[in-house]
Amino acid sequence: xxxxxxxxxxxxxxxxxxxxxxxxxxxxxxxxxxxxxxxxxxxxxxxxxxxxxxxxxxxxxxxxxxxxxxxxxxxxxxxxxxxxxxxxxxxxxxxxxxxxxxxxxxxxxxxxxxxxxxxxxxxxxxxxxxxxxxxxxxxxxxxxxxxxxxxxxxxxxxxxxxxxxxxxxxxxxxxxxxxxxxxxxxxxxxxxxxxxxxxxxxxxxxxxxxxxxxxxxxxxxxxxxxxxxxxxxxxxxxxxxxxxxxxxxxxxxxxxxxxxxxxxxxxxxxxxxxxxxxxxxxxxxxxxxxxxxxxxxxxxxxxxxxxxxxxxxxxxxxxxxxxxxxxxxxxxxxxxxxxxxxxxxxxxxxxxxxxxxxxxxxxxxxxxxxxxxxxxxxxxxxxxxxxxxxxxxxxxxxxxxxxxxxxxxxxxxxxxxxxxxxxxxxxxxxxxxxxxxxxxxxxxxxxxxxxxxxxxxxxxxxxxxxxxxxxxxxxxxxxxxxxxxxxxxxxxxxxxxxxxxxxxxxxxxxxxxxxxxxxxxxxxxxxxxxxxxxxxxxxxxxxxxxxxxxxxxxxxxxxxxxxxxxxxxxxxxxxxxxxxxxxxxxxxxxxxxxxxxxxxxxxxxxxxxxxxxxxxxxxxxxxxxxxxxxxxxxxxxxxxxxxxxxxxxxxxxxxxxxxxxxxxxxxxxxxxxxxxxxxxxxxxxxxxxxxxxxxxxxxxxxxxxxxxxxxxxxxxxxxxxxxxxxxxxxxxxxxxxxxxxxxxxxxxxxxxxxxxxxxxxxxxxxxxxxxxxxxxxxxxxxxxxxxxxxxxxxxxxxxxxxxxxxxxxxxxxxxxxxxxxxxxxxxxxxxxxxxxxxxxxxxxxxxxxxxxxxxxxxxxxxxxxxxxxxxxxxxxxxxxxxxxxxxxxxxxxxxxxxxxxxxxxxxxxxxxxxxxxxxxxxxxxxxxxxxxxxxxxxxxxx
Numbered sequence: 001x002x003x004x005x006x007x008x009x010x011x012x013x014x015x016x017x018x019x020x021x022x023x024x025x026x027x028x029x030x031x032x033x034x035x036x037x038x039x040x041x042x043x044x045x046x047x048x049x050x051x052x053x054x055x056x057x058x059x060x061x062x063x064x065x066x067x068x069x070x071x072x073x074x075x076x077x078x079x080x081x082x083x084x085x086x087x088x089x090x091x092x093x094x095x096x097x098x099x100x101x102x103x104x105x106x107x108x109x110x111x112x113x114x115x116x117x118x119x120x121x122x123x124x125x126x127x128x129x130x131x132x133x134x135x136x137x138x139x140x141x142x143x144x145x146x147x148x149x150x151x152x153x154x155x156x157x158x159x160x161x162x163x164x165x166x167x168x169x170x171x172x173x174x175x176x177x178x179x180x181x182x183x184x185x186x187x188x189x190x191x192x193x194x195x196x197x198x199x200x201x202x203x204x205x206x207x208x209x210x211x212x213x214x215x216x217x218x219x220x221x222x223x224x225x226x227x228x229x230x231x232x233x234x235x236x237x238x239x240x241x242x243x244x245x246x247x248x249x250x251x252x253x254x255x256x257x258x259x260x261x262x263x264x265x266x267x268x269x270x271x272x273x274x275x276x277x278x279x280x281x282x283x284x285x286x287x288x289x290x291x292x293x294x295x296x297x298x299x300x301x302x303x304x305x306x307x308x309x310x311x312x313x314x315x316x317x318x319x320x321x322x323x324x325x326x327x328x329x330x331x332x333x334x335x336x337x338x339x340x341x342x343x344x345x346x347x348x349x350x351x352x353x354x355x356x357x358x359x360x361x362x363x364x365x366x367x368x369x370x371x372x373x374x375x376x377x378x379x380x381x382x383x384x385x386x387x388x389x390x391x392x393x394x395x396x397x398x399x400x401x402x403x404x405x406x407x408x409x410x411x412x413x414x415x416x417x418x419x420x421x422x423x424x425x426x427x428x429x430x431x432x433x434x435x436x437x438x439x440x441x442x443x444x445x446x447x448x449x450x451x452x453x454x455x456x457x458x459x460x461x462x463x464x465x466x467x468x469x470x471x472x473x474x475x476x477x478x479x480x481x482x483x484x485x486x487x488x489x490x491x492x493x494x495x496x497x498x499x500x501x502x503x504x505x506x507x508x509x510x511x512x513x514x515x516x517x518x519x520x521x522x523x524x525x526x527x528x529x530x531x532x533x534x535x536x537x538x539x540x541x542x543x544x545x546x547x548x549x550x551x552x553x554x555x556x557x558x559x560x561x562x563x564x565x566x567x568x569x570x571x572x573x574x575x576x577x578x579x580x581x582x583x584x585x586x587x588x589x590x591x592x593x594x595x596x597x598x599x600x601x602x603x604x605x606x607x608x609x610x611x612x613x614x615x616x617x618x619x620x621x622x623x624x625x626x627x628x629x630x631x632x633x634x635x636x637x638x639x640x641x642x643x644x645x646x647x648x649x650x651x652x653x654x655x656x657x658x659x660x661x662x663x664x665x666x667x668x669x670x671x672x673x674x675x676x677x678x679x680x681x682x683x684x685x686x687x688x689x690x691x692x693x694x695x696x697x698x699x700x701x702x703x704x705x706x707x708x709x710x711x712x713x714x715x716x717x718x719x720x721x722x723x724x725x726x727x728x729x730x731x732x733x734x735x736x737x738x739x740x741x742x743x744x745x746x747x748x749x750x751x752x753x754x755x756x757x758x759x760x761x762x763x764x765x766x767x768x769x770x771x772x773x774x775x776x777x778x779x780x781x782x783x784x785x786x787x788x789x790x791x792x793x794x795x796x797x798x799x800x801x802x803x804x805x806x807x808x809x810x811x812x813x814x815x816x817x818x819x820x821x822x823x824x825x826x827x828x829x830x831x832x833x834x835x836x837x838x839x840x841x842x843x844x845x846x847x848x849x850x851x852x853x854x855x856x857x858x859x860x861x862x863x864x865x866x867x868x869x870x871x872x873x874x875x876x877x878x879x880x881x882x883x884x885x886x887x888x889x890x891x892x893x894x895x896x897x898x899x900x901x902x903x904x905x906x907x908x909x910x911x912x913x914x915x916x917x918x919x920x921x922x923x924x925x926x927x928x929x930x931x932x933x934x935x936x937x938x939x940x941x942x
Contacts, residue, residue, distance in 0.1 A: 007044060008212040013203050017049040020174045020201075024058050024142040029168030032201045033150070033194065034178040038347055039241025040205050042178035046148050049176050059143040065152030067346070068299035070186075071387060071420065072380050073413025074107055076147055076157035077130055079301075082108050084137070096136045100906040103129030107411045122617045123156070123447075126412030127163045128909060134164075135171055135912070143173050149346060150179035150194075151186045156413040158190035159620075159656050165199050166652065170911030193655055207238030216247060217257045224257035231262045241345065277351040280328045287313055291321035292330060296353040297364040299384075300342040301334050307341065309371040310364070362390045369400070379404035380416070387423050398429045402437070405444065414447040414619070421445075425456070435463045439472060446479060447619050454479040461492075467504055470496045474511050481518040490515055490529070509547030512537060513554035517590055520558055520736050531737045534558035542573055549574045550587045557590035560597055561733075563740035563777045568598045581610045586621070592629035596636060597742035598779045599813055603633045604886075615909055624653035628666045634886070635673055636781055638817030638853040641885050643673045664701035668708040675715060676817065678856040687712050703732040707746055714749070719756040726750035741770045742782035748789040755793055764793050780813035788822045791829065799829050807842075817858075820849035824862045831869045839869050852883050881938060883925045891918040892926075896934040 007014070013034065020030045034042045050060045063079035072078075085093055085108055097105040103125055137143055147153065147161075161175070168175065179191060195202060208216075210233045217224035217232065224232075236242040255261050281289060294311040295302055308318035322341060325331040330348060334340040343349040353361065366389035372382045383404035386397050401424040408417035421441035429437050438460035445453025457476035464472050473496030480489035493511045500508050516530045534555050542548060552574035559567035571591035574580065580588040588610065595603040607630040614622040631646035647670040654663050667686050674683035687709055710725035730746040738744060747770040754763035767790040774783040784806045791802030803826040810819035823846030830839035847862035884892065887908075894904045901915045908915075923929060926937040 007041070007048065008215055009208055010041065010045065010205060013045050013205055014048060016201060016203055017045060017176065018052060020176060021049065021053045021056055021058060021144060024053065024144050024172070024174040025056060027138075027142060027172030029170070029172050029174065030201065031165055031168055031175045031194075031197070031199050032177070032203065034176075034203045034205065035181055035195065036178075036205050037239065038180060039239045039345075040207070041240040042205070043148055043345070044240075045203075045205070046146050046176060046178050049144070050146055053144045053174075057141070059137070059141060060146060061137075061143065062146040062148070064300065064342075065147065065149035065154075066300050067152045068388075069384055070152055070154055071416045072154050072384055073408040073411050073416035074126070074130075074156045074160070075154045077160060078108060080145060080147075081130075081133060096133060098136065099132065099903075101129055101132035101136050104133040105129075122614070123159070123412040123414065123619050124614060124623050125616050126156075127160050128615060130160055131164065131167060131171075132906065134173060138171050138173050145173065145175045147175070147177040150177045151183040151191065153187075154413070155187040155190060155415040156411075158187055158194065162190060162193050162197075162652070162656055165194070165197050167911055168199065170913035190656070208233075208240055208243060209238065213238065213243055216243060225259045227259040228257045228262055232257075241347065277330070277348055280330060281352070284324065285321075287311075287317050288321040288324050291318055292325055292352055293356065293364075295325075295331060295341060295343070296349050297361065297368050297385075300346075300349070301340040302342075303340055306368070306371055306375070309374070310368055359390075362388060365389045366392075369397075373400070379407050383420050383423075387419065391426050391428075393427060395430065398424050398427050398433070398437075401427070402440075405440075409444065414444050418444045418448045418452075422456075435460055438463070439475075442472075442475060442479070446475070447621070450479045450481075451483040454483055454485075467501070467507070470500050470504060470507055470511070474507065474514065477511065478514055481514065489518060506543065506545045506547035509540075509543065509545075509551040513547070513550035513587055516554040517557060517587055520561065531558060544577075546579055546583060546585070549576070549579050550585060553580065553587045553590040556594045558737065560594040561736055561738040561740055561743060563742075563773055565598075565776070565778050567594050568600065571595055571598075572600075572602075575606060578609065578613070581613050586625060589625045589629060592626075593632075593743075596629060596632045597740065597777075597782070599636060599781050599815060601814065604630065604637075607633065611909075619657070620653045621657045624650045624657065624666075627653065628669070631666070631673075632669050635669055635676075637814045638820070638849070638855070639886055640673050640677055640817070640854040642887055644670065644677075645887070647673065664705055668701070668704040671708045671712065675711060676853075676855050676857070678860075680712075680715060683712055683715075703729040703736075703738070703744055703746075706732065707744055707749060710749060710753075714753055714756075717756075719753045723750055723753035723757065726753060739773050740777050740782070741774050741786055742777050742779045745770060745782065745785060747773075748786055751789055751793060760793065764790075767793050780809050781815035781818050784810040784813070784815060784818045784822055788818070788825050792825055796833075800826070800833065803829050816849050817853045817855055820846045820853060820855065820858060822846075823849065824858060824865065827862070827869075828865050831865060836869050840866060840871055843869065843871075880926065884922060888918045888922050888925070891915055892922045892934055892938060895919060895922075895931055896938055 016032060020032045023030045034045050036042050046062075050062060053060050061080045061084060063076045065076055069075045081104070085096065085105075088096060107126060107129070134143075134145075150158075153161075161177075164171075164175070177194075179195075182188070194200060210229050213233055213236075214224045214226075214229045217229065232243075232246070236246055250257070250261075250264075255264050281292060284292075290311040290313060291307055294307045298306055298310060304318055304322060305315070307322075308315055311318065313321075322331060326333075329344055330352075331341050332344050334342040343352075356364070365385040365387075369382045369385040369389060372385065379400055382400050386401055389397070401420045405417035405420040405424070408414070408420065418441065421437060421444060424437055425434070425441060428434055438456050442453045442457035442460060445456060454476060457472055457479055461469060461472045461476055473492050477489040477493040477496075480492065493515050497508050497511050512533060516533050518530075520530050537551060538555055538559075540551065542552070552570050556567040556571035556574060559570065571594035574591045575588060575595075579585075580591075592603065592607065595606070607626055610626045611623070611630070614626055627646045627650035631643045631650060634640075634643035634646060647666050650666045651663060651670070654666060671683045671686050674680075674686065706725045706729035710722040710729065713719075713722035713725065726746050726749050729744060730750070733744045733746060741747065747766040751763040751767040751770075754760070754766070767786070770786040771783070771790050774786040777783075787802050787806035787809065791799045791806060793799075794802055803822060806822040807819070807826055810822050813819065823842045827839045827842035827846060830836075830842060843862050843866045847859055847866070850858035850862060881889070890908060891904055894907065895901075899907070901912050901919070904915045905912045919931070922934070926934075928934065928937045
């Protein structure tokens with residue numbers, strides 16, 4: 001607000017903001033958030049940051065969250081980038097929207113061009129497009145993105161900022177934002193993710209002290225009396241905005257800052273902003289008041305012509321009124337172009353807006369929507385007002401809201417589409433359309449919040465009959481599964497299956513598949529019926545339909561738990577022809593899980609293909625699942641760096657969509673990766689994150705979490721506690737029919753604890769049981785591990801035989817890390833047996849593999865054994881192509897083919913800086929110093 005321009009007691013905040021600008025100049029990314037109550041001076045600090053950046057030659061893009069536009073998909077991002085594109089020349093615009101950034105152009109294009117869009121862009125694809133738009137902008141020079149009133153930002157923009165956070169260091173862009181704490185009706189979960197991220201620098205400006213207030217009260221002639229300052233501080237709480245406005249009012253009324261004037265503060269102080277606004281408006285003409293109230297309804301960034309239409313005033317009267325309101329510090333030209341009108345502070349708009357009663361405000365929004373429609377504004381702009389308009393059963397309102405939902409989906413913003421459709425239902429639509437709108441809202445809601453979508457589909461279910469009822473029941477059941485009501489989902493689906501006609505076989509298969517999968521692994525519920533259904537449907541002939549593929553995947557999952565090798569062929573059949581992936585069907589994860597447990601060679605390629613599709617058309621939930629299982633596949637192959645990268649990506653995507661089950665599974669496998677790398681403290685930090693319910697469910701991911709925590713405890717030598725968790729994990733696993741150690745090797749983990757506790761007989765028994773189960777499943781990694789653990793518990797020739805078999809089983813497999821462990825264990829065994837030459841060969845080979853995997857503790861163990869065997873020289877680090885990670889190899893191959901770093905980044909969905917880092921690592925491992933040497937080096941070491 002335009003008041004005393006002095007900033008007092010804000011030196012720390014200004015220094016942090018100056019550092020962010022300096023980092024932008026040095027192309028170092030940063031994210032700074034100023035958090036504080038209304039009026040604490042957040043906007044002033046952001047304005048100072050923008051001034052500082054511009055004076056240093058840094059490009060500044062600014063936006064402001066608006067209460068009225070919280071459901072306007074990517075609204076804040078549009079504010080940031082639309083002016084840039086509008087001012088750019090055609091050539092510059094084409095460059096900014098080139099390649100992967102092109103999709104962002106569909107978001108920022110005129111809305112009219114999107115009418116009739118049939119295929120919606122996936123949210124993930126839109127996030128990627130916006131990232132590359134910023135990357136293209138950053139090529140021109142340093143940039144700072146400034147977002148005020150983040151608490152009112154739309155959820156799509158907040159998701160993008162969360163998506164952007166871990167990538168800021170690659171872009172070298174600074175983001176500076178301001179928000180209020182715990183504002184009602186905000187997307188608080190997303191704000192919490194932003195504020196709690198380790199990258200975020202959080203500033204919380206304090207209230208002004210009494211000396212600061214005395215400084216502001218002094219008018220250059222009279223110092224403020226200490227009693228007056230103390231009373232003033234109590235009246236305002238040290239809030240800078242209240243302080244400023246109260247100073248202005250006191251001076252306007254000629255009240256001096258003396259002890260005698262203290263009693264006047266009791267009259268003026270409370271509700272200072274409301275009184276200040278009322279004081280300003282009191283003497284205005286009726287036309288000027290109409291303009292102020294119309295502007296309050298339209299919200300910030302309103303156009304003068306819309307204000308005039310809503311106030312029913314001619315252009316001259318509106319122009320005059322805006323000029324008057326500008327002079328008295330109510331309205332001002334919008335930042336940065338001044339082409340629109342905004343209030344000087346949200347509290348000022350709120351004071352004017354809330355002076356009208358609820359009915360008057362609602363009617364104003366209905367009128368505002370029609371004003372915008374007459375000038376052919378976009379459906380989303382109109383819908384923002386219809387969300388606040390009275391419900392009247394109006395067909396035009398229903399039509400606009402549904403149109404706005406379609407545009408939001410086309411922009412990759414299902415959250416906004418869901419809000420519009422929910423409001424549409426409240427209107428409500430004509431009786432003949434209500435069922436379809438309910439289903440439409442429920443379907444979109446599944447992309448946003450399963451718990452909110454469920455009641456809509458339940459209502460639709462009550463209205464439907466025949467096959468339509470069964471289709472809705474399938475959707476409703478899935479919602480209940482993810483909302484944690486698996487028993488309710490089971491009842492709904494079972495009832496719907498019973499009502500199906502004989503020719504609705506495929507729909508029945510889809511529902512049976514979901515029933516099976518959710519009772520085994522997705523949510524709370526008795527797994528008994530799922531196991532019985534798997535046995536009953538296991539003989540069903542293969543069906544090349546969506547339901548058939550889903551059924552194959554669900555049965556494969558159940559058979560995998562039971563250790564039936566037939567599950568592998570069934571999983572492959574379920575994934576045939578990409579039918580599940582193209583339908584964004586989450587049951588593909590069941591088949592991925594089976595193939596991961598089987599060490600299937602094709603799994604990485606399958607997941608690469610799924611991720612490519614998800615990135616173009618999918619949502620974040622699909623990405624979370626695909627990254628989780630690719631991370632698991634990399635872990636099984638011993639590519640620990642790849643596994644960590646994928647699992648962290650999965651965790652971030654899962655948080656954005658609130659997928660708790662993804663966090664449980666992903667965190668468990670990430671902990672394994674970190675333990676294998678020797679990063680014990682980080683593993684402990686991840687281990688404490690997923691909070692398990694109490695009591696634990698009989699199904700779901702509990703057994704994974706328990707076993708992972710047991711491993712953390714065993715690493716610390718807390719074997720009693722670890723053993724208890726191992727046995728608990730085995731109990732939960734058994735309730736699901738689980739015996740397969742490829743999924744949960746709880747017996748071998750418990751055996752290691754028992755051995756450490758001096759209970760060798762029990763340890764040997766459990767280890768032998770795991771070997772037997774692993775032989776039945778036939779996967780190399782599970783069998784190799786079981787044999788290795790059994791061998792370490794045995795002695796003499798029996799130990800050597802078991803360990804030799806483990807090495808032989810693992811050698812031709814992709815399970816490099818487990819192979820390395822077996823080699824080191826065999827080497828140690830041979831050393832003890834006095835067979836030192838062979839022991840050294842095994843230990844050297846194991847150490848080389850462990851180093852290639854990035855398994856530092858195993859490398860140290862092998863070196864210790866080598867030293868004990870008489871080898872004094874250290875292990876010579878391996879070099880060449882075999883040391884490259886899969887990501888490094890992909891980058892190196894593309895670079896060798898002449899693809900630029902930027903093109904590689906867009907192909908692989910990573911940042912250019914990540915490509916540079918990979919290439920630097922490739923050069924070191926291959927012993928080269930330039931890109932030109934890559935083709936020959938790769939060929940020579942292949």
